Ligand SMILES: [Fe+2]
């Protein structure tokens with residue numbers, strides 16, 4: 001096994017977090033779908049696909065390096081929200097937490113002198129910048145809309161970020 005055993009444990013914990021985020025985004029998508037807001041629903045269904053891809057990046061990396069990934073069950077999720085802003089704030093908080101988790105993984109890789117893991121993790125460091133930016137922008141848009149959710153729908157339709165794994169030009 002190329003990577004350090006402490007990283008294996010920490011990556012298995014991160015797999016729980018990424019699959020959990022994937023399921024949580026479906027719950028948020030369903031909240032918007034149920035409100036007849038298809039663009040916001042679509043945005044979160046796409047986010048869910050991305051989080052699944054994040055989890056699978058860890059799974060494949062671990063298999064490649066001779067580590068054993070553990071596939072977890074779905075954790076308890078939040079399905080009720082006070083408002084669209086509350087749902088998106090919850091998503092942003094989740095992204096902030098994941099960013100901390102990724103930073104902690106990098107710190108552990110450095111401390112363990114595990115450059116193989118560190119190199120792999122740098123993709124996630126970059127990805128989280130985009131994730132926080134996207135979610136912060138959506139939250140600001142909802143606040144600017146001041147209750148006009150059809151305007152938010154139009155904004156999301158014109159800015160369909162995150163087409164399942166990045167839109168490099
Ligand atoms: Fe993620």
Ligand SMILES: [Fe+2]
Nearest residue numbers: 021051095131
């Ligand atoms: Fe994310």
